[in-house]
Each structure stands twice: as structure tokens, then as C-alpha cells.
Amino acid sequence: MSTIERKPIDEDTKDLLKVVSDADIEELLSGAFNIRSNSGCLGRQDSENIIIDSKEDGPGLVIHIKPGTKGEKVFIPACITVSGIDDLVYNDFYVGEGADVTIVAGCGIHTTTGEPARHNGIHRFFLAKGAHALYEEKHIGTGADETTKIIDPVTEVFQDEDSYLEIDSVQLGGVDKTLRQTKAKLNARATLVIRERILTDGDEEARTEFEVELNGEDSGVNLISRSVAMGHSLQAYQSNIIGNTKCYGHSECDGIIADGGRVDASPKLVANSEDAQLIHEAAIGKIAGEQILKLRTLGLSEEDAEKAIIDGFLR
């Protein structure tokens, strides 16, 4: 096992870690982890089955999860607490045959003054035959409104036969600009499930692009996107599911708009095989009046009803 000695973690970073990792610091530090902060490393630890190495050709990590590893979690959070940083990191995850693990890799930016801060995480996932993984990713921006916070994640997925990957991605708010790009290629009987929830407010802008190639017979993708655009924010959603063989693809894009928010959804389905079964569903609109009324008849104020509806929708 290799480790990088843990440096002191300041309170702002601790707060961010708690939110983006959805875990307390003790849990985070109990297994395999690497904490990235302001483009440096605050600490790293392997476990018996999960080895984390620095990349040799640039900033980032190579995470090896041994075949057959079951029930382990690896935390790879990234935090920025200083303005003016433009953080770029390349992380590669190799999930071994038959493994079943959870990868937690959120990003938080907390800045109070100064230049824009940006995190650009390029994550590649290589799932071997029969590997299962849950990838949890939470993004948040906190601190002063006048400092621009940008998070631009890129996710590339390569799934071998019979593998299963679930991506649970949430943008909690406070991120001024984001471009989220996800590309995936699936072999036979591989399954990809993506659940994305994005909240934007004020003048924030969130763009999401998905491209999934279903190359192997009986491969499948289920893409579920829920967005809430408040204030004058803009969300743009593009998805492209390409069925090259007998496969199943489903995408569902639901958006709630409030105040002057805007949502632009452009789903695309490409069937290159007569056995490809591809479906898209989309619904965008304001919160239904009867939903608010129902909750008000249960005693909630109008504001609390709206909050309950949005919180539930994004959960």
C-alpha cells in the first residue's frame, strides 16, 4: 500500500468535502482516497484492493480496482478554495473483472473574492468484463456571488461485456458555468445508467452533452436528466444515443423552469440497426399549479411547497 501523508484540511475544504462526498471526513479517510485541493494533493491512501497512482504524463491519477473487489468505496474529491485557479486533472479508473465498487468524485469551489476559479476534471472509466460500478459526482459552488465558479467535467466510459455502470451526477447550485460532456462506448450486454440533476439560478449557465454508442448486442443505456432553471439561468441539454446493433436506449429529459429560467433540450436518436430500440421522452414546464395547491392543502406555504417539489425533483 502506498500513501501520501495527509496535510491539514482547512474548514472551507472540510465543508466542501462533506457536501461533494456525501460522507463525513472519518468515512472518507477510512479507505482508499485522494483529496485534491487547489491543484495539489492533501492526502492519499490505497486500500488492499484499490491502488491510486499519480499519472506519469500529466496531472491526475490512475486508479486500479482489482478484479473481484466487492463493496469498497474510493473517494476522489477535488476542491478549490482560492480564486484565480484553473485546475485541470486527468483521472483514469480501471475497474477489474467482476468487481463491484462505488467511486465518489465530486467537486466543490468556494471562493470569496478575486479572479474566476475553474475545475476541469477529465475522467475515463474502463470497466472490464462483468464489472459493476456506481460513480457518484456532486458539484457545488459556494462563497461570494461575484466570483465566477466554473466546473467543466468530461467523462469518457468504455464498458466491456456484461459490465454495469451507474453515474449519479448532481449539480447542487452556485456553479456559474458548466459544460458537462459524457461519451460512452458499450460492448455486448453492457449497461449504462446515467442520472443527472442540475439546479441553476441567477445568471448561471449549464450545458450538458451526452453521446452513447451502443456497439455490443443487448447493450443498453438509460439516461435520465432532471433540470431546474431558476432566475435568468440557462440550461442546454443535448443527447445522442447511437444504436449500432440490437440494443436498448432510453433518454428522459425533464425540466422545471421558474422565473425567467430557460431550458433548451435537443435529444437525438440514431438507429443504425433495425434491431435498435431507442426511445426519448422530454417534458419542460413550470411547476404545475395543482402540485403547489395539493401541498398547500397539506399545510405547506406556497414557498415551502415549491421548495419541496424542486428538492424532490432533483433528489
Added chain:
Amino acid sequence: MLEIKDLYFQPEGERQILKNISLTIPDGKLVCLTGPNGGGKTTLAKMIAGVEKATSGDILLDGESIIDKDPTERSRMGISYAFQQPVRFKGITVRELLCLAKGGTATEDELNEVLASVGMEGSAYLNREVDTHLSGGEIKRIEIATVLMRDSKLIVFDEPEAGIDLWSFNSLIRVFEELRDSRRCSMIIISHQERILSIADEIALIQDGTVGIHGSRSTIYPLICKTDCDDCDSCFVREKGEEI
């Protein structure tokens, strides 16, 4: 006690829907509102819950006018309303909706008990979303469960039988009977169902936006429902020699 006084409702540019409705719902009584479709029953229910605003008239709860109060205020005063067409919520689970109804939190026992009362098993439903994956009958029973979770002075059920299977309906009848016998709250049930009418303390016929007849079950029931009738939904109209 709920008192409805000279209530009128006419949406702008539309026909008059309620005309001079006056009705008293005594404490602890089960009052059924019945009558032909389009007669104004659901509109009246919405007026009581504050979901619609009356053009004129007054509604008093325990002597206090609630006509200018919004749905939240009326709910907090103890009025509960089970919608005829329940609302679906993406992302909100049955558990969360029932907890919201209870005021924030509820115990597992309370959740399981209320679902059992509408013929549902908590383990099968509590963590499911109140969305399109539930059938019409399931969502209807959850709607009823939300009002049963609350401590209410008055509950308004709008066609609770609609879309519900026979087994769940039997459970529901038992719930209504228990509530009626406990006299914990008053109930207004909008229904055409003979079995519901037969357990009412009082029945009011709402027709053409007005209260046609109103009185005790023993007085009204024989007038509107003949036991040898094949079609109880319409026999009160036959009795009056009218067509729906």
C-alpha cells in the same frame, strides 16, 4: 361546525356554477354530497378547501369566516381535502408525501398503518415515487392516505371510490365508518356510491349548482336510491323524473 352561507361562484365570462348554496356540516357528522355530473359538487369542495375562490357568500369554520383564507391557512385550521384527480410528483416518494402531510415527520408505524387502511402495504410502496409508475387506483389511495395522516377537523373526500378496486374500497368503507363512529372529525364525501351513501349521517343532493334536498340519511336515502334499482348512480334522478 362548517357553515356555508349563500355561496355563489361564477368564473369570469362563464356560466354560474354555484348558486345560493347554504349548507351546515355539524361536528363529527358524515355528510354525503351526491347528484348528477356537472352539478357543482367538486367546485363546492374546492371552495371549502380554498382551492377556488367564491364570487360571493361566506364559509365559516367554528363560527370564524374562512372565505378570505388561502388553502394553507384553511389546512392549518384543520380542513383536509382529498382531490378527485390526485396530483403526481416526480421525485417525491410516498413516504415523503405522507410525512409532509403529517407536518414533517411520521413514524414507520404511522406510515404503515395509514397505508394499510387504504389497502396498501408499506414495504411495497413507501419508497416509490408518486409519479406515473403508479396506477390510477394506487395514486388515488395514496391521495386518501395523505388526508388520513392529518389531524383534521373536517375532511373533504371527492369521489374517493373512483378507480379503486373492490378490495380497497371495502377497506375504505371501514375507514369512513371508523372515522364516523369516532366522531373525531366531520366528513364531506362526494359520491354516487350506494355503499357510501348508506353510511352517511346526512345526504345533500347538489344539482344545477344548488342544494336540491338535504336531510338525514333516513329521510333522503329512500328518495334517491331504491334498493331494487339496477343503476344506483342515476336512480335519484329517475325518482325526480329527470334525465342526466
